[in-house]
Amino acid sequence: MPETKLLTSGLEDYLEEIYIAHLNNTPLKGAELARKLNISRASVSEALSRLVARKLIKYNSYETISLTSKGLNEAQKVYAKHHILKDFFEEILGISADEASENACKIEHIISQNILDKMTKYTNYCKNHKELLDNFKKENFD
Amino acid sequence: MPETKLLTSGLEDYLEEIYIAHLNNTPLKGAELARKLNISRASVSEALSRLVARKLIKYNSYETISLTSKGLNEAQKVYAKHHILKDFFEEILGISADEASENACKIEHIISQNILDKMTKYTNYCKNHKELLDNFKKENFD
DNA sequence: ACAATGTGTTAGGGTTGCCTTACAATTCTT
């Protein structure tokens, strides 16, 4: 259990986006990443250096960004968190996919693992007992 | 709906602490605030200037910090968010008070109002249907 | 009243992270 945080929120966002490209088998370069995250190429360039320094990605100018195994590991953790949160927001609270994702993206960096674990169990429990949720929804058609 | 954020996360933390002192009728000075937040007196001094500049607090050296009506308003909003999150974590997910509070403290600054609203309704719904929660808890005594 | 203690500010630093502008290197297109 690393008490010292390896990654800042910002770097986790970059890493996550790189991971998504990896999942999609889509080659990703800095400029494209900048577009995706709505950040200047210069800032992305800096961030990639930081990620390389921390040995989370491999990257040489003009080439495709790739994850090291350490980076893949970290990215998967972040991505899993994202998923748990998004799922909860959507399925339990009935939030739209976009809003759920947006919020998950910010919260994933700071919420404790313990809460995420409980949340996972909870969401699963509710999915297996649909009737409970249906009742809630019935009472809350805004 | 102010699209431009009035307060950064950091300033919201200061404001919240000031608000709690206000609720408790406890006079609060900079040094005490520094102790509470575990931050140097110098940093607190800076932060207070920023809060004064934004007209959220009234403050003169060596006097007690007080909220303007604008500040009170903002503080109440932050505090309400904190409460909703903490309550949800504790009551629904069964998280300890400390951990619930710690997490709420970070998430309150970034989560959308819409999600908080739904979360409030949801928590209330569950409180009125205890049996559902009891079942969940029975299946999840870690 | 005056020393000890507590409080606040300034000055000088540091980090992260973002920006723009300008230039360099590469790749694409014709």
Next chain:
DNA sequence: AAGAATTGTAAGGCAACCCTAACACATTGT
């Protein structure tokens, strides 16, 4: 191959936070 387009990097800035050290000012206690 050569110019156009894309991509990357440097340099210089800025804001939010945080720190320590040193000093000024206030309050308290004996």
